[in-house]
Amino acid sequence: MTTATAQNQPDLVFDPQLIKRFDINGPRYTSYPTADRFVEAFDANALGVWLGKRSVGGISRPFSLYVHIPFCSTICYYCACNKIITKDHGRSANYLSYLAKEIAMQAALVDGSRELIQLHLGGGTPTFLSHDEMRQLIGTIREHFRFLPNGEYSIEVDPRKVDFATVQLLAELGFNRMSVGVQDFDPDVQRAVNRIQSIEETRAVIDAARASGFKSVSVDLIYGLPRQNVVGFNRTLEQMIEISPDRLSVYNYAHLPGLFKPQRRIDEAELPSADAKLQILSLAIRRLTDAGYVYIGMDHFARPDDELAIAQRQGRLHRNFQGYSTHADCDLLAFGVSAIGKVGPSYSQNFRTVDEYYDALDRGVLPVLRGIELTPDDLLRRSIIQALMCHFELSIEGIEVAHLIDFDSYFAAELADLRDMERAGLVRLDSQWITVLPRGRLLVRAIAMLFDRYLRSDRDRVRYSKVI
Ligand code: SF4
Numbered sequence: 001m002t003t004a005t006a007q008n009q010p011d012l013v014f015d016p017q018l019i020k021r022f023d024i025n026g027p028r029y030t031s032y033p034t035a036d037r038f039v040e041a042f043d044a045n046a047l048g049v050w051l052g053k054r055s056v057g058g059i060s061r062p063f064s065l066y067v068h069i070p071f072c073s074t075i076c077y078y079c080a081c082n083k084i085i086t087k088d089h090g091r092s093a094n095y096l097s098y099l100a101k102e103i104a105m106q107a108a109l110v111d112g113s114r115e116l117i118q119l120h121l122g123g124g125t126p127t128f129l130s131h132d133e134m135r136q137l138i139g140t141i142r143e144h145f146r147f148l149p150n151g152e153y154s155i156e157v158d159p160r161k162v163d164f165a166t167v168q169l170l171a172e173l174g175f176n177r178m179s180v181g182v183q184d185f186d187p188d189v190q191r192a193v194n195r196i197q198s199i200e201e202t203r204a205v206i207d208a209a210r211a212s213g214f215k216s217v218s219v220d221l222i223y224g225l226p227r228q229n230v231v232g233f234n235r236t237l238e239q240m241i242e243i244s245p246d247r248l249s250v251y252n253y254a255h256l257p258g259l260f261k262p263q264r265r266i267d268e269a270e271l272p273s274a275d276a277k278l279q280i281l282s283l284a285i286r287r288l289t290d291a292g293y294v295y296i297g298m299d300h301f302a303r304p305d306d307e308l309a310i311a312q313r314q315g316r317l318h319r320n321f322q323g324y325s326t327h328a329d330c331d332l333l334a335f336g337v338s339a340i341g342k343v344g345p346s347y348s349q350n351f352r353t354v355d356e357y358y359d360a361l362d363r364g365v366l367p368v369l370r371g372i373e374l375t376p377d378d379l380l381r382r383s384i385i386q387a388l389m390c391h392f393e394l395s396i397e398g399i400e401v402a403h404l405i406d407f408d409s410y411f412a413a414e415l416a417d418l419r420d421m422e423r424a425g426l427v428r429l430d431s432q433w434i435t436v437l438p439r440g441r442l443l444v445r446a447i448a449m450l451f452d453r454y455l456r457s458d459r460d461r462v463r464y465s466k467v468i
Contacts, residue, residue: 018443070338071083117152125161298319300323334348
């Protein structure tokens with residue numbers, strides 16, 4: 001199946017044979033190196049050093065902030081996030097006081113200006129917070145950082161918990177992008193994953209966002225859930241297209257009950273077969289591109305006039321922990337349990353449990369669990385992986401000039417592997433460019449993996465979800 005997207009946009013070719021052949025386990029590359037390569041030798045002191053060094057020559061770029069709110073009031077069985085299921089709203093009040101401590105500690109270490117161009121509240125369920133708590137959190141952030149007028153301020157919203165007044169409050173507080181979890185509207189699937197959410201409540205939240213001036217609404221769907229089939233998912237797609245969000249993500253459900261406990265409550269016998277999943281994916285791509293959505297890459301679709309689609313056309317698209325973004329050059333400060341930040345050539349991740357997180361902050365120490373300082377080789381490979389995932393092409397000369405290497409000799413082994421993909425029609429190689437062809441675009445993760453030094457020396461890929 002071939003789908004032509006909007007003018008000047010890359011075509012996407014859905015080739016089930018190729019997908020089956022190259023469908024290997026792999027990471028999603030919201031960072032490179034991936035978080036499982038972080039080490040505990042990178043600690044709170046190391047993060048402090050990098051925060052203090054970020055103003056080079058008196059110039060410091062605006063920040064991006066990520067805040068993790070781990071609480072959810074009910075469990076979705078497919079969940080692979082770091083969350084705490086609780087009905088006790090008192091827990092978030094305590095958590096907010098620790099967040100305030102962490103925000104103040106990091107801000108105090110920052111050298112240079114504290115302007116904010118991007119903020120993302122993720123979880124868990126950020127809208128678990130009461131209106132007062134939400135005001136308090138944004139107030140804390142505003143005490144230490146200055147929101148820039150053209151910034152992207154986004155929040156993940158669970159439509160089951162949110163009414164018009166909450167959406168209005170979020171807009172008043174400065175949020176202008178919203179990400180809405182849906183997964184599937186089929187009631188049978190919803191029962192199988194313990195997430196009952198009506199079309200009406202979803203539509204009401206999206207309408208409220210538009211009425212309150214949100215600039216972009218994105219919706220997450222998942223394929224591969226129990227009891228899903230082409231007919232049911234087609235209905236979900238129809239309903240979604242009618243609601244017409246600015247962006248849509250269609251994620252693959254990776255069933256890893258050994259790693260994620262809630263998934264043990266999913267009946268494996270009800271999961272769609274690999275062939276059925278491919279049919280559902282094929283359907284989703286066809287329906288969305290027919291409806292005018294552009295394939296951005298890695299499960300993401302956007303309307304041609306959405307800023308991500310525009311950024312991709314203009315070569316300004318980046319990829320970070322929030323997925324695709326127009327602001328990846330920023331340092332990312334991360335707050336809350338398990339949150340991952342990026343400062344200078346380093347990544348760091350916070351403790352994953354609230355007890356460890358609170359304990360570090362009680363001792364007056366940044367709650368860093370682990371991290372990594374990127375080597376020149378990491379930086380080189382990160383820029384290659386980023387270019388392939390965001391632009392589907394790589395300028396060999398650009399990489400040689402930026403990183404002072406001879407590409408052919410540095411990457412002789414990788415190029416040899418790429419030849420196999422070239423013969424299969426996934427990529428085109430010439431002396432100047434590596435280009436991901438329409439047949440390879442759905443498999444861009446597998447192509448990027450060839451440049452992952454850690455995977456090359458460690459072929460143990462069982463920890464990762466399937467590419468498709
Ligand atoms: S999927 Fe989202 S809402 Fe559901 S349990 Fe996980 S974090 Fe909470």
